[in-house]
Amino acid sequence: YPCDVIRNFSIIAHIDHGKSTLADRLLELTGTIQKKTSGKNEQVLDKLKVERERGITVKAQTASMVHNFQGKEYLLNLIDTPGHVDFAWEVSRSLAACQGALLLVDASQGVQAQSISVFHNARERGLKIIPVMNKIDLPAAQPERIAAQMQATFGIDPSEILSISAKTGKGVEAVLEAILRRVPPPVARAEAPLKAFLFDSFYDKYRGVISLVSLQDGVLRKGDKIASCHTRKKYEILELGVMHPEEAPTKSLNPGQVGYIACNMKQSSEAHIGDTLHRVGEAVEPMAGFQPAKAMVFAGVYPLENADFPKLEESINRLTLTDRSVTVQRESSTALGQGCRLGFLGTLHMDVFRQRLEDEYDANVIITAPTVPYKIIYKDREVVISNPTDFPDVADIGARVKEVQEPVVKASIIVPEEYFGEMMELCYSHRADELDHRYLDSGTTSSSRIMLNCIVPLSEIVSDFFDQLKSRSSGFASFDYEDAGYRKSDLAKMTFLLNGKPVDALALIVHRSAQETVGRQWVKKLHKVIPRQLFEVPIQAAIGKRVIARETLKALRADVTAGLYGGHYERKMKHLENQKEGKRRMKRMGTVDVPQEAFFDILSK
Numbered sequence: 001y002p003c004d005v006i007r008n009f010s011i012i013a014h015i016d017h018g019k020s021t022l023a024d025r026l027l028e029l030t031g032t033i034q035k036k037t038s039g040k041n042e043q044v045l046d047k048l049k050v051e052r053e054r055g056i057t058v059k060a061q062t063a064s065m066v067h068n069f070q071g072k073e074y075l076l077n078l079i080d081t082p083g084h085v086d087f088a089w090e091v092s093r094s095l096a097a098c099q100g101a102l103l104l105v106d107a108s109q110g111v112q113a114q115s116i117s118v119f120h121n122a123r124e125r126g127l128k129i130i131p132v133m134n135k136i137d138l139p140a141a142q143p144e145r146i147a148a149q150m151q152a153t154f155g156i157d158p159s160e161i162l163s164i165s166a167k168t169g170k171g172v173e174a175v176l177e178a179i180l181r182r183v184p185p186p187v188a189r190a191e192a193p194l195k196a197f198l199f200d201s202f203y204d205k206y207r208g209v210i211s212l213v214s215l216q217d218g219v220l221r222k223g224d225k226i227a228s229c230h231t232r233k234k235y236e237i238l239e240l241g242v243m244h245p246e247e248a249p250t251k252s253l254n255p256g257q258v259g260y261i262a263c264n265m266k267q268s269s270e271a272h273i274g275d276t277l278h279r280v281g282e283a284v285e286p287m288a289g290f291q292p293a294k295a296m297v298f299a300g301v302y303p304l305e306n307a308d309f310p311k312l313e314e315s316i317n318r319l320t321l322t323d324r325s326v327t328v329q330r331e332s333s334t335a336l337g338q339g340c341r342l343g344f345l346g347t348l349h350m351d352v353f354r355q356r357l358e359d360e361y362d363a364n365v366i367i368t369a370p371t372v373p374y375k376i377i378y379k380d381r382e383v384v385i386s387n388p389t390d391f392p393d394v395a396d397i398g399a400r401v402k403e404v405q406e407p408v409v410k411a412s413i414i415v416p417e418e419y420f421g422e423m424m425e426l427c428y429s430h431r432a433d434e435l436d437h438r439y440l441d442s443g444t445t446s447s448s449r450i451m452l453n454c455i456v457p458l459s460e461i462v463s464d465f466f467d468q469l470k471s472r473s474s475g476f477a478s479f480d481y482e483d484a485g486y487r488k489s490d491l492a493k494m495t496f497l498l499n500g501k502p503v504d505a506l507a508l509i510v511h512r513s514a515q516e517t518v519g520r521q522w523v524k525k526l527h528k529v530i531p532r533q534l535f536e537v538p539i540q541a542a543i544g545k546r547v548i549a550r551e552t553l554k555a556l557r558a559d560v561t562a563g564l565y566g567g568h569y570e571r572k573m574k575h576l577e578n579q580k581e582g583k584r585r586m587k588r589m590g591t592v593d594v595p596q597e598a599f600f601d602i603l604s605k
């Protein structure tokens, strides 16, 4: 396929606006996949099990299709992008491999927070944007109003908008035609030095890492020796081909094409998204803007039984083979023993990983409360910490430590006008700053939508922000955020003492303005989840040496076997067995048994 018949595009949309459904329709229309008759809503492109379960796209997937139009054969490469804010970086990379994008907007929901962020992302890259309004079959669809909204928000001419129903297939043919007509073909030269842009990778049990590349220049063949601009490591191409939608081997990948390569890459972490690959011995200018994925949420993972650590570590390593964006570091805790500190792109990413680990590990793990990275500015140096235990003592701040800083994000929220007050309150109660807002609908329609922007500490978002956003707006608010650097903040380490002994794994970083509330909340929570022991247990929250909250767990008296008539041995054993069951998910802290959920689920009431 020469460049002029190639079209590289992606579908960009807010979550649930129908990206995967449209992708399936396009694959069906071009005969790439069989039309499904089962009627089941199972998207082909969402491969991971967790994705299916949650109905969200976690990893970008790509497919090539061949389409005949007016007697000419075209090669269309669809680059699917993930739909969640945690993966904004992947969206950005996927877009770098395209020349055009379908901007999909739900005809009943209208423009949402991520529609805006992905639109800007695509426009900054100079992509041709084809506006598509989906779900016009819905009774609640408001095509005119949404078209006006798209015009007001994106400056899109309403006559350019394609109206479709990805579900029924109505109008999808016109989308294919628009891709051919409106998206420019890639510009690439066969004779120039090889330059392949790596925009995604996944892990295959048998072949190791499979990378998806877009050929900016040159031809790639089996047996070619290539090297990474970023790591300088060298590889040999063992297999290559196109995604159709599963891997279909070919003899070569030509300039302008998108395809997969398998080389002797063992770990997903070697496949750096955004990297440029070149032929060994040839020099090329790497593609601009490479940045390694940055972990923003950290949590400690420990086995319930200390002896299980090697097994746990192996599970973690196996899982990270397939997910390159998780960072792993060994750590140890006085309370929990040997464990690992994992770094994630965001909370959804963490939940997905946690679920996979628990599936694999039969839930016998303790996961500590999530934390964000903090910057500690000493007089002579700066360190970034990801474990609350490493946070300086309150007495040192202002003395040995000049200041502490926390990461902040620029958040945008889109809500119907009637929830505006609630959203303002939500933002203020989460330490938001620099609030401003504007109307998305021009004129005075009933129930206009408002976009609210503000700067919020990331730690606030990691806790309960998202859940509250959804519940306080009856599910109508949409939300997106991007990194906005670090800011000085008045923070302190809160420690918890059980029976007078600090439990390091429970330590938290809190903003001083919320220390009493948080302290009381946690102490109450611990009081609720820790079973009564044979002796009285004080549960205390402290900042430095000062205790700020306390609850007392009353002593337990009853012996479960006490009431049993001697000799009923079996019955007695069963009781003891039951008691053991109840303790299985506990960890002994000195003299106190603490259940798993004490470490993590503080905010899930």
Ligand code: GTP
Pocket: 013, 014, 015, 016, 017, 018, 019, 020, 021, 022, 041, 043, 055, 056, 057, 082, 083, 084, 134, 135, 136, 137, 138, 164, 165, 166, 167, 168
């Ligand atoms: P993520 O992958 O999570 O970003 O979502 P998505 O944008 O891929 O959305 P998906 O294709 O999973 O569609 C979300 C829901 O909308 C599904 O329940 C679809 O069946 C439904 N849907 C998609 N297109 C249409 C449409 O044209 N009409 C109607 N009525 N429903 C649709």
